[in-house]
Amino acid sequence: MALPWQLPGYEREHHAVPLGGGWWRGPAARTSTCERRLRELGVLLGPELQDGACGYRLLPEFEGPGARDAAGDPDQPETRAHWIAARLAAALAAAGTPPPPPQFMAVLNLTPDSFSDGGELLAPGAVEAAAAARVAEGARWLDLGAESTRPGATAVAVEVQLQRLLPALRAVRGCGALVSVDTRSAAVAAACLDSGAAMINDVSGLEDPDMGPLLARHGCPVVLLHMRGTPADMAQRAGYRHLLGAVADELAARVHRALAAGIRPAQIYLDPGIGFAKTAQHSLELIGRLGALRALGFPLLVGPSRKSFLGAVLGGRPPRERDGGSAGAAAVCAAQGAAILRLHRGGAVWDAVLVAAAAAAAARAEVVPRTEVAA
Numbered sequence: 001m002a003l004p005w006q007l008p009g010y011e012r013e014h015h016a017v018p019l020g021g022g023w024w025r026g027p028a029a030r031t032s033t034c035e036r037r038l039r040e041l042g043v044l045l046g047p048e049l050q051d052g053a054c055g056y057r058l059l060p061e062f063e064g065p066g067a068r069d070a071a072g073d074p075d076q077p078e079t080r081a082h083w084i085a086a087r088l089a090a091a092l093a094a095a096g097t098p099p100p101p102p103q104f105m106a107v108l109n110l111t112p113d114s115f116s117d118g119g120e121l122l123a124p125g126a127v128e129a130a131a132a133a134r135v136a137e138g139a140r141w142l143d144l145g146a147e148s149t150r151p152g153a154t155a156v157a158v159e160v161q162l163q164r165l166l167p168a169l170r171a172v173r174g175c176g177a178l179v180s181v182d183t184r185s186a187a188v189a190a191a192c193l194d195s196g197a198a199m200i201n202d203v204s205g206l207e208d209p210d211m212g213p214l215l216a217r218h219g220c221p222v223v224l225l226h227m228r229g230t231p232a233d234m235a236q237r238a239g240y241r242h243l244l245g246a247v248a249d250e251l252a253a254r255v256h257r258a259l260a261a262g263i264r265p266a267q268i269y270l271d272p273g274i275g276f277a278k279t280a281q282h283s284l285e286l287i288g289r290l291g292a293l294r295a296l297g298f299p300l301l302v303g304p305s306r307k308s309f310l311g312a313v314l315g316g317r318p319p320r321e322r323d324g325g326s327a328g329a330a331a332v333c334a335a336q337g338a339a340i341l342r343l344h345r346g347g348a349v350w351d352a353v354l355v356a357a358a359a360a361a362a363a364r365a366e367v368v369p370r371t372e373v374a375a
Contacts, residue, residue: 002067004090004252004297005265009074009083011256013249014053016091017292024091025245026084028054030077037081041065043088051242056088064089091295098364099337100299102357105141105180106134107305107344108172110164111148111156121168131172137346141199142175144168144192145182149203149276151308153231161188169195180223186210193218201301203227203276205254212261222263223301224254226273234277243282244289247272252296269340270298275307283309287329291336303342304329323349331356 004015014027023046029035035045042062046055062085070086072079108130110121121127131142146164147156161183169179173196180199181192186208189200193214201223206212215222226247228237240246251270258268272293274283283304293300304310310325311317317325327349330341334357341353 001064001093002070002086002090003265004087004094004295005255005259007067007083007086007090008071010252012074014051014245015248015252015296016087017244017248017295018091018095019055019244019292020289022057023055024058024088025049025053025242025248026056026088027074027080028052029084030080033077034081034084037078038084041081041085043085049242049245051245053242053245056084058088058092062089064092090297094297095291095295097294098361099294100339102334102338102353103140103340104134104138104346104350104353105143105301105340105342106131106137106139106177106346107303107342108134108142108144108168109148110144110146110168127168128171128175131175131177134346135176138350139177139346141180141340142172142177143180143182143201143342144172144197145201146188147183149182149231151231151235151275155184155230155232158185158187161185162191165192166195169197180221184208184211186214190214193220199223201225201271203273204230206257206261212258212263215258215267216262216264219264219267221267221269222258223269223271224251224258225271225276226251226254227276229277231276237277238279238282240282243285244292247286248293248296251293255296255298265298268298269301270296271301271303274302274304275309278309280309280312283307284313287332290333290338294337299339300333300337301340301342302330302333302338304333305343305345327352335360 016024016026019025042059044057048054064085065082070083074080074083121130144165146161178198180201181197182201183189184202184204199221203225205224227234272286305326306319306322310322314325323345331352334353
């Protein structure tokens with residue numbers, strides 16, 4: 001079975017994701033010839049969606065074609081039917097692949113102005129102590145950031161980022177966790193990778209033209225996040241005709257950019273961007289439907305910790321009083337197959353994640369019927 005990014009026309013919009021209730025999103029058929037051929041392939045046409053995509057229901061006999069069958073011009077009706085069916089089949093297979101056990105990525109902000117803990121780790125010895133505490137709480141990753149990406153934040157110069165990051169990176173390298181660096185700058189990423197960083201978390205999705213080739217050369221994991229605009233203006237860009245579909249398509253566009261730069265599929269993690277160009281309601285919806293994005297075929301990293309959507313649910317509590325809400329959001333994500341949870345705290349918060357993931361894994365386990373043996 002082809003993987004979603006192996007299909008022709010991957011750069012096109014309307015990627016297949018499950019909508020719930022047995023319905024799937026996919027490209028519109030456009031013609032009666034295409035609709036008829038889709039029915040022959042075991043795909044029933046449903047309603048048109050707000051963004052011009054279409055809803056589909058897969059019949060029990062559905063067996064999607066592969067990449068070779070879908071080759072050709074997707075604007076030709078017969079080819080289009082095979083292309084739509086191939087997208088649905090690849091997404092169905094990707095969504096059904098068992099997810100890995102979740103990993104805890106601890107947030108370590110080296111900024112004076114981050115929304116939750118700005119300035120806390122700037123004192124001598126503070127970052128080492130925080131890193132040790134998070135590793136004791138279960139962290140597999142430490143995510144160092146020297147540039148706030150809260151709504152309204154402006155860019156930080158490369159020199160300033162490196163003045164904050166490189167000493168911290170050297171200080172935490174031996175603490176027992178891998179180090180990720182949260183940066184949009186290829187110059188910052190290059191210096192940090194040379195100093196021992198193992199992952200780059202790029203909220204811009206490779207907007208820096210040097211970032212993709214750099215990460216391709218290093219072969220390290222990269223996180224591609226969904227955001228519109230920049231942190232400075234993203235709050236004004238939170239308008240969606242179909243939220244889940246738009247996030248899926250725009251993440252796929254980032255994947256396409258990454259693959260074109262030489263980044264291997266195995267390097268890529270996708271982040272739906274909770275709070276990035278999203279209202280509180282958008283963030284809640286994406287968390288509730290996170291598992292649908294696994295249909296894109298890449299592991300998911302999610303960062304719900306202490307964000308403003310939690311304050312909207314919890315009566316306006318300030319960020320430092322949202323860890324219980326963070327645990328709830330992270331547990332919902334883990335139950336839907338999130339591979340990495342980016343959190344400010346572990347401990348009891350991480351316990352909730354582990355239990356949710358274990359319960360979901362038990363529910364997904366195949367039940368093999370007992371064979372009745374005649375006496």
